[in-house]
Amino acid sequence: MDTTHPGGNAPRSDRFLAETHEVFNQPAALADHNLYAADRALREAVAREGAAVADAALLEFGGRIGAADYLELGRLANQYPPEFEPNDRFGHRVDLVRFHPAYHALMRTAIAEGLHASPWTEPGPGAHVARAARYYLHAQVEAGHGCPVTMTFAAIPTLRLQPELAARWEPMITSRAYDPDNRPAHEKAGLTVGMAMTEKQGGSDVRANTTRAYPVSSPGPGQPYELVGHKYFVSAPMCDLFLVLAQAPGGLSCFLLPRWRPDGSKNPMQVVRLKRKMGNVSNASAETELRGALSWMVGPEGRGVATIIEMVAMTRFDCMIGSGAGMRMAASQALHHCSGRSAFGRRLVDQPLMKNVLADLALESEAALALTMRIARALDRRAEEHEDCLVRLCTAVGKYWICKRAPQHAAEAMECIGGSGVMEDSPMPRLYREAPVNAIWEGSGNVQCLDALRAMRKTPVVVQAYFDEVARARAGSASLDRAIAQLQGELRDGPDIELRARDLVDRMATVLQAALLVQHAPARVADAFCASRLDGLGHHQYGALPPTVEFDRIIERAMPRA
Numbered sequence: 311m312d313t314t315h316p317g318g319n320a321p322r323s324d325r326f327l328a329e330t331h332e333v334f335n336q337p338a339a340l341a342d343h344n345l346y347a348a349d350r351a352l353r354e355a356v357a358r359e360g361a362a363v364a365d366a367a368l369l370e371f372g373g374r375i376g377a378a379d380y381l382e383l384g385r386l387a388n389q390y391p392p393e394f395e396p397n398d399r400f401g402h403r404v405d406l407v408r409f410h411p412a413y414h415a416l417m418r419t420a421i422a423e424g425l426h427a428s429p430w431t432e433p434g435p436g437a438h439v440a441r442a443a444r445y446y447l448h449a450q451v452e453a454g455h456g457c458p459v460t461m462t463f464a465a466i467p468t469l470r471l472q473p474e475l476a477a478r479w480e481p482m483i484t485s486r487a488y489d490p491d492n493r494p495a496h497e498k499a500g501l502t503v504g505m506a507m508t509e510k511q512g513g514s515d516v517r518a519n520t521t522r523a524y525p526v527s528s529p530g531p532g533q534p535y536e537l538v539g540h541k542y543f544v545s546a547p548m549c550d551l552f553l554v555l556a557q558a559p560g561g562l563s564c565f566l567l568p569r570w571r572p573d574g575s576k577n578p579m580q581v582v583r584l585k586r587k588m589g590n591v592s593n594a595s596a597e598t599e600l601r602g603a604l605s606w607m608v609g610p611e612g613r614g615v616a617t618i619i620e621m622v623a624m625t626r627f628d629c630m631i632g633s634g635a636g637m638r639m640a641a642s643q644a645l646h647h648c649s650g651r652s653a654f655g656r657r658l659v660d661q662p663l664m665k666n667v668l669a670d671l672a673l674e675s676e677a678a679l680a681l682t683m684r685i686a687r688a689l690d691r692r693a694e695e696h697e698d699c700l701v702r703l704c705t706a707v708g709k710y711w712i713c714k715r716a717p718q719h720a721a722e723a724m725e726c727i728g729g730s731g732v733m734e735d736s737p738m739p740r741l742y743r744e745a746p747v748n749a750i751w752e753g754s755g756n757v758q759c760l761d762a763l764r765a766m767r768k769t770p771v772v773v774q775a776y777f778d779e780v781a782r783a784r785a786g787s788a789s790l791d792r793a794i795a796q797l798q799g800e801l802r803d804g805p806d807i808e809l810r811a812r813d814l815v816d817r818m819a820t821v822l823q824a825a826l827l828v829q830h831a832p833a834r835v836a837d838a839f840c841a842s843r844l845d846g847l848g849h850h851q852y853g854a855l856p857p858t859v860e861f862d863r864i865i866e867r868a869m870p871r872a
């Protein structure tokens with residue numbers, strides 16, 4: 311039988327094998343785009359909340375980190391997780407964690423941009439807002455490296471409670487040089503800071519800590535101690551310094567522990583192993599043992615929780631930014647994909663039911679951003695009582711709510727992409743596995759709700775500040791006015807208040823988000839948010855917005871490409 315093609319010499323079967331089908335109806339990867347330029351909600355928030363001067367720098371940054379080869383760093387840092395080497399090849403204890411170069415590249419950018427320090431080194435109007443915007447953009451590229459960046463940033467307010475320690479360490483912590491070498495602090499150009507509170511028997515309840523602190527000479531704030539015990543979760547164990555909780559003779563206290571002693575020997579906070587995490591893979595998290603590790607007391611003896619809470623408050627704020635960033639990237643991926651993919655004769659983005667899902671994902675993302683950037687401005691103006699009250703109450707409210715909304719949002723965005731969204735070569739699995747982490751660390755959901763109750767009981771003025779804040783949107787939406795009045799009636803203390811805490815905090819968060827959108831977002835965004843989150847039964851599934859919503863214009867506003 312003749313198997314050659316009539317027009318050539320290649321066998322017919324080979325020609326068919328080489329060209330079995332044409333690839334079409336598959337959108338290109340979302341890359342080489344400016345993460346900031348196309349994000350209208352972010353640009354408006356930056357201007358509104360006091361950081362308009364940062365707009366040009368953010369534009370440059372958004373373009374640089376949206377480049378395809380920069381986005382690839384995020385994939386690589388997670389594809390090749392950190393590895394732990396307890397000893398060097400000669401048997402010396404080194405507690406070395408090795409990272410892929412992509413992780414170091416991300417850290418270098420974050421620190422050069424001041425994500426770990428800029429509001430402390432250049433305070434002033436808009437400082438927290440500009441830093442939050444930069445962090446929001448960079449966390450869209452990769453989330454795991456944000457952990458040590460956040461802890462380094464957050465450590466400063468706690469460290470300043472012990473001024474002589476702050477004077478010694480702060481300049482090196484706030485340096486814009488990233489120096490990952492495993493060497494003593496005095497040999498390095500820049501330092502990072504971690505946090506070690508959690509033990510096996512309790513993380514939320516740190517009063518259960520059993521690690522003991524023994525004074526080296528005279529006891530008290532600023533004095534040296536040796537710590538003996540363990541820490542069950544120590545993220546970023548290659549940090550140069552750690553803020554640690556341990557039981558001193560006078561009660562649970564806070565300590566600053568360097569990874570190397572001043573004499574250049576290894577300080578014995580030994581890594582036992584790295585945790586095997588389902589998400590947050592690029593970031594190392596360790597179990598450690600403290601074998602007489604030298605450290606210095608920060609703040610008053612017995613006031614460890616009150617001292618370290620200054621740091622924890624800042625890490626909680628960054629969880630809001632990080633989860634909002636995850637939602638923005640998930641919504642961007644879904645919107646981009648559905649614009650380039652058709653089914654049943656129409657682009658997915660033009661199918662009515664998909665429009666409903668996409669618009670709803672965009673609303674959630676914009677609401678998370680609005681709340682986060684409002685708290686960033688409050689951080690910039692803490693000298694004003696109203697703003698300080700917002701920070702105290704609404705960081706707990708926002709951390710709980712935004713982090714809690716992220717996992718379902720990520721799952722829904724993944725579903726918009728269909729089967730390919732589940733595949734490991736898509737960015738969606740990484741976003742999905744990252745989504746629950748922020749809700750759990752830095753105070754899990756219930757702990758945040760209880761913290762909001764504690765703030766309202768201990769400092770009732772925060773409740774008034776909250777209602778003053780949401781009242782700024784009064785008469786902008788009948789749904790919002792009704793929801794505010796209802797909430798006022800239900801914020802009464804009573805024996806069942808803990809049982810109702812999630813429901814109350816849920817509603818405090820959505821009312822505050824609605825109030826911000828009513829004041830600052832286009833009416834179509836605010837109206838859709840109020841109609842779906844405040845009226846009726848509340849929001850239980852993405853894609854169930856009422857048919858009156860202006861779907862196309864909400865989608866157009868959120869599109870990741872200008």
Ligand SMILES: Cc1cc2nc3c(=O)[nH]c(=O)nc-3n(C[C@H](O)[C@H](O)[C@H](O)COP(=O)(O)OP(=O)(O)OC[C@H]3O[C@@H](n4cnc5c(N)ncnc54)[C@H](O)[C@@H]3O)c2cc1C
Nearest residue numbers: 505506507508512513514543544545751752754755756757
């Ligand atoms: C990836 C990762 C990295 C981490 N890195 C660090 C780190 O660097 N440093 C560090 O110190 N810790 C770290 N942690 C620990 C983290 O902060 C704790 O896991 C968290 O605080 C919860 O503590 P736990 O795990 O002991 O859970 P538990 O305290 O046992 O809490 C379990 C559940 O009970 C709930 N709960 C607790 N108390 C109450 C109550 N009174 N009423 C109702 N519900 C309640 C909590 O909300 C939670 O849902 C990390 C955790 C993870 C997952």
